[in-house]
Amino acid sequence: MKGGHDALCARLADVVDPDEIVRSKPSPRFAHSGPPFAFAGPTRSGRMHHLVYLYGSMVATLQEENRIMLVKRDTAIHEVDQTAPIGPQVRRALRERIIRNDLKPDQKISESEIAAQYGVSRQPVREAFIRLSDEGLVTILPQRGTRVCRIGLAAVRDARFIRESIEADITRLLADGQGADHVDEFRGLIDAQRRAADTDPVEFIRADEAFHRAMADAVGKGGLWRKVQSLKSQMDRVRFLALGQFPVRKLIDQHAAIVDGIAAGDADGAEVALRHHLREVLSDLPHIVRTNPDFFDAATDGAEDQIVKLKGGETL
Template sequence: MRIERNSAWELDPAVPITPQITRILRERIIQNDLKPGDRISESELARAYDVSRQPIREAFIKLADQGLVEVRPQRGTIITKIGYAAVLDARFLREAIEADIAKILAADPDRHVIAELRDQLARQASLDRRDPGAFIRLDELFHRTLAEAAGKGGAWKQIEGLKSQMDRVRYLALGEFGIETLVRQHRAIVDQIELGDVAGSNKAVRHHLREVLKDLPQIVEANRSSFQLPDGDMPLPVNAPIQGGN
């Protein structure tokens, strides 16, 4: 089994191993380094990372809960296809939760939080466009910062496990959906929060999360073998009018 040279995928012996292995494998799946249909082996990964098989086994269980792998007894562990229905469910949940998070922040804007978010926007804008993985990590930080600032860090942790399939699509989409556009949408969210515009912040988040997947049918068509489609058919467009702006 190949292990790509990536400093973000190296183990820190001073930190618990299982969460690191889980994160590394999750990132490799999301970034399509491990592709749908690939087989992964406890023993090979244990040798590659120089750890026992126990943390690998525990990581497989967590990844299976997220729908990223299928553990087949006596047959091995397989990277799953991207579940189309799971992508839509994740977007729905993120929109419902994060729109309310933005409303909480806009109701009482905190200048320290705004300053931190502006700093993150600057870092997002300065990234090398050839490194989409770096943008996704900053994107995660941005949305987590919003949740924690609203006192909803626990809700964000719940979302993280549910949105893995959406994250796989987001990584494929970065080639079609420019980082500049995503940064601009992030900036619009921060602008509305800073203005104290509750309805505007709600709408900005909903627009952002729907636009991220607006090209989903085209992405599916370009990567058809990577998706599990409803009844094997090409799905209808996913977007609906923005609602819940108040």
């Protein structure tokens, strides 16, 4: 054993100057139990032997941290692909939980708890919180933790306005000829919505998203659709909050009207059907706010009741 210890000392001496160790302060993470700078012995050999002791302490610390991480993974309630970047996975998972209202407005979430749930360290959770804060889904309060934001009515209306502007142009491109080869695909997605309509509201929303995404992909605007996704998170929270209130069959009929316009090459008709469809939320929003007041930022002077639909857009 002593021979192995001496051999390690010799190998360390090739790459580490023990005299330099005397002039540096050890990291608290790997602090040894002896008095400060006790390793500064009278001989180079003595200092090197103490360096080996510190090296062993560091390895033991890292092994314990690794053991704790493995325990976290074994007890995690959400799976994370350890071969892929962790931060984006945690952000996507938390974003979905907030949008589905599994994590509710004003609910406090902590880095340590989320890290334990996903079996990861706190650093990717911290990164996820920052990204979610940029998206307006959480508020990070120094020294007080992180809380889920309430749904902002202004953000819902802005997202809907932007989405309508983008998708109206996409619909015109499809009706002007670019959608001719995709009509069967669109109608197949509408059939999937019909199958899910009465049995699985969450699956209906997935099928609804797939329909709108397919329209964007068909004209080479898939990248733009992904940008829209990040803008409409508050709008999506409203959709999940009102799963039982949205007139699902009516929405499906509106999708069918959009596709009929595309199939007929009627750009004006398809655009009108699309705009009418995306304004449906404006009619439902006041009732949703009144029945779920704890989910929304306070509106000013009943502003949510003042939304009216005009031929060219919306106003307050």
